[in-house]
Amino acid sequence: MSASLTRRLILPAMVLGTTLLSGLALFSGGGASAEPGTTAEPLVISSKVATAQSQVRAIAPPAAYQTGRENSGSANSSVQVYKNGSLVSYGNKHITYVAPPKDLIPLGEALYMQNCASCHGTKANGVAADNTPGGYPNLRGLGPATIDFWIESGRMPAADPREVQAGRKTPKLSTEQAHAIAAWVNSLSPATPYIPIVHSPGTADTSDGFSLFALNCAACHTITGGGDALAKNTYAPSLRNIPSTQVAEAIRTGPGNMPRFTGNLSDEQVRNIVGYVTGNIQHPVNPGGFGLGGLGPVAEGFIGLALGVGILALIGFWIGDRT
């Protein structure tokens, strides 16, 4: 290959290479590119967030976690099961909310002290070991679904407690261990919602689920569920590969910056949303063959244009090169 030809191929090769790399990132991530990593100045940012959280706590005590509407995640549901005088499960034909078994409480206490107490405090009230209150969330009165969601989605124990937003990762604790910790924390200050079991979300009304998803969820998570960046280094995570229980837990408890959907969504509506997310969102039909992460027309247009222009440039150089 002559020197002049090499020189001429540099530009199109760079275009093509960059495009292929970004395309690979899109394919492999499946929306992961919308989840920024730890920022360069975690300390500065985390102090802002801590301020925001303590303000929120001032006006939003955990006790106000309930709804008065029936069949919307709180105990006032069609079916309530008591055992030895305590509510062990409640719900209806759409969702059953189950309390973690009480015999797991001793195990849960031990696991909590190992994995959680250094930040959330030995009393689970957000007062850390060094007695500085306000820096970490108070876990009391949140209900088992909240505790279970944060542990089972791998967000807790946090990789770096200073990061702006704990990211989803491979869970460190098993489902049973998560339930154990939820059981112990809930025994300190019993509350609902319990852990939701969504009944056969595969048969839910996904048409209604889509409407509700578009109205309530798509603004942040995007209409394809790929997630997107939000304000102040926060982001809405991708909804791919999230089991039905965690989808329902997130809707009912509002983890992090997500709003808490309680009385404005009935259990039937939540089941329809869960059915839509675990069905259509997580198993998208891509008639063109490639979904490109479902990141929207800008990303798709960029890939199409850059890839197409790169290849066309290579072909153009080949055709035009006569000597």
Add this chain to the structure above:
Amino acid sequence: MSDAPQEERTPVSLATATSDDPHMQPLARDPERTERLIAIAMFFGILGIIGFGVAYWFNADAWVYGFTMGIGVLLLGFGITAWGKYLMPKGPFVEERHELRGTDEERESLAAAVVQRGGGILGRRKLLGGVAGLGLAAFGIVAAFPLVRSLGPLPKKTLTKTDWRRGSYLVDSTGRPVHVDDLAVGGIVTVFPKGYQDTESGQAVDQTVLIRLTTENFTTRPGRETWGPAGYVAYSKLCSHLGCPVGLYEQQLQSLVCPCHQSMFDVTNGCVPTFGPAPRPLPQLPIYVDGRGYVRAQSDYKEPVGPGYWERS
């Protein structure tokens, strides 16, 4: 592909080149082998086209269509291009261009023909000229109609008024009225005035976000002491920048974020913009809780909702 030592060749005229001229020889060093390679490529291209036909016949997936057709067109195109590139006379050839500008005589006679004879011929038919002019004028006037007719209905009062009235129930998209016990702290719901959740104006200007900040009465600005009963606050969902639905509520940051241009509004402080291009706060809807616990509107918005317009910057 062009590993051959490159000899300098001066361009010759194609018309005068003889068949034994070096310019007429193909670029390929081994034309027979190149021909075979090109033929093989085109053969696979034909297979691709046939494969497309088969796939189409059997109603295959869309990506199979694209793959087979792409292979076919790509390889056939490669063959044709390579044929021209490696097996046609390698040149280079030149073809001299003749002078583009006409002579002065030609230009003068043409001008005379158009202006004098043409003008005279047109001037003979004054009636037709007038009618044609009238037609053009009518066409021009009619062509301006879309400016008036096709820009959509006039906004009428929706610029300054919505369908919210004193006593309007706040209902969700299914028409269910919101009760004071419904939302937990940190909850949000998009609401409409009862009866307008399915109407055009309801979808356009009435849409409102209802957020529960706390369980106590909440005052967002001085003078709005009664607007936030039981911690509920209601804001117009239309961004004051360009009217996008401001649906991103971040409950820890207590911010409403507009998805279009990332304007942020402070929910606890009357939704004044804290970031982004939005020029004004989101209007707050005064609400109250009635005797049976339903959340209702005290009145319409006190200021126009949505983006600015000609009388409001």
